[in-house]
Amino acid sequence: MTGCGDVLENMRIMEEEIRALIDKIEPENVDLFLSEMVKERRIYVAGAGRSGLIGRAYAMRLMHVGLESYVVGETVTPAMREGDAVVIFSGSGETNSVVDIAETAKSLGGYLCLITSHKNSTIGKIADCVVELPSPTPPENEWENTFEIRQITGGYKSASLPLASIGTLFETSAMIFSDAVIASIMEVNLCGIEDVMERLNNIQ
Template sequence: MMRLMAQKIQSIADSIADEEVDAFTHAILSANRIYVMGAGRSGLVAKAFAMRLMHLGFTSFVVGETITPAIEKNDMFIAFSGSGNTKSIADVAQTAKGIGSTIGLITSNKDSTIGIIADVIVVIESQRDAVTDESHEYDIRQMMGEHKSFAPLGTIFETTSMVFSDALVSHIMEITQTSEGELKKRHTNIE
C-alpha cells in the first residue's frame, strides 16, 4: 500500500503546474502575515504548515485558535480543502477576501466556492482517474481496483498536501537562504 500511495503521490507531483507553485510562493513571500485553515485531517496539515512557516520566520496563525488576531489587507489566507467547498472554510475565505487579504487555495477542485475567489491556487489532482506509470511494473488503476481500501476518505489529498507543503517550505528556504539551524532556533524549547 505504501508503494501504491507513493506512486500516486509521484503522479500527482508530476501534474502540479510550476506556474501555480511560483505564484503561490510569491504570494507567501509578499504577505505581512499568513493565516491557514483546513477541516478535519486537512486542518492538521494546515497546522503543520503554519508551524513550518513560523520556523521560517513568517508570522503565521491557525484560524480558529484563541490567539489568532484579526486578518488585515496585506495578509494572506491559505485554505487546505480537497473539495474547495467546505462551508466553514469558504465563509472565512470570503470574509478575508472582503477585507482585501490574498486568498490561497490548495485543492483538487479549482472550480469551487473558494477557487472562484482565490488569488492563487495549487491544484493537487487527487480526484483524477488513476494513471499508468510506464516505469512501474503494474497499472495503478488495476491496483486500486484490487485494493478497495486504498486511500479512503481523501487520504491521498491530505498526504499529498502535506508532502507539497513540506516541499514548499524547502523551496522557500532556498529562496530566502534560510538554514536549518535558523529554523531550529525558532523551534519550541518549552515542551
C-alpha cells in the first residue's frame, strides 16, 4: 500500500483534464441547450450504462427545480408529445439502444439534445442541439455499437483518454456540466434552495 497519494494525484490529473475540456466547449451550444431546457415542455432523459446514471441524476435535478422531467424506460414515464425535449447522454453517440431512442424521439416530433464527446456520431447528426464535451477518441474501428457487447467482452472504449480509459472523463464532465446547467436554470427561473428542498423525496 502506498497510502492515499496516488488517489489524490489521480484526482488532480482528472481536475486538469476537466479544466482543459471546459475550455474547448462551444459556448453558443451551451446557450442553446439552456434556452431549450427552460421552455414550457416535458423533458425526457436517456442514456446507457454509466452515462445513463448521469442522465437519471440530471432528470432528478430537473424535477427538483420545478421542471417536468422523466427517464426514458421507466414504468411511470408518459407518452412523449410533439415538441417535447429529449436529452441523451452518450459519450460515443453510437450505442444502438440509445440511437433507437433518438430516432424514435425525432420521428415523434421531439426536440433532440445530445451531450457527447463525439458530435459527428450517428446521434449527433440527427440531434437538434449538441453539446460536445471534447476529449480524445479511439480509432473508429474500436467503437462497438452495442453497449452490452462492450461490457460483456471487457472491450469498453469510451471517449476518455489518457487517464480515464473506461469513460470517467466524459461521465465526470457530463455530471459537472449537468449540475452547472441546473444552477443556471435556478437563476433563470428564480428558483431558490427553499423551492428545491420542498421537492425532495420525503417518503423514502
